[in-house]
Amino acid sequence: MFHPFPSTYNSESRILILGSFPSVQSRKTGYYYGHPQNRFWKVLAQLYNTSVPATIDEKHTFLLTHAIAVWDVIASCDITGSSDTSIKNVIANDITTILKSAPIAHIFTNGKKADALYTRFILPKTGIQSICLPSTSPANASWNLEKLYDAWKVILDN
Secondary structure (H helix, E strand, O other), X not given: OEOOOOOEOOOOOOEEEEEOOOOHHHHHHOOOOOOOOOOHHXXXXXXXXXXXXXXXXXXXXXXXXXXXXXXXXEEEEXXXXXXXXXXXXXXXXXOHHHHHHOOOOEEEEEOHHHHHHHHHHHHHHHOOOEEEEOOOOOOOOOOOHHHHHHHHOHHHHO
């Protein structure tokens, strides 16, 4: 399966957040973190003290307004449903395009799988260490919204 949509960034993006690969629901909606139970947009909206963006255009504008770039580590892979544990035959995205076009100061990964994939496939090419944040996925049920918010505050410091 190939990644279905492009990265989001502009020449002012200072933070890059990388997931692993879009969920089934995100692939259906056509944008990042499209599952209604994924807390990504709620956490970011709380961090930046704004309302939660609802449409793709609102989400895109939100990211660019706050100098955030978003993409996934994986360009293509074999995956069953949305399960990160089923991911095989990974081909990584080339994030150097973003790094050459934007003043990215920090790279954050959304969850342990994205971080492990980043470390394996992208870190050797960029030499830029990522900061692993707890996954906002509904599968990460042990982290409630408040705990996620507290952990994700680190992006405001960077």
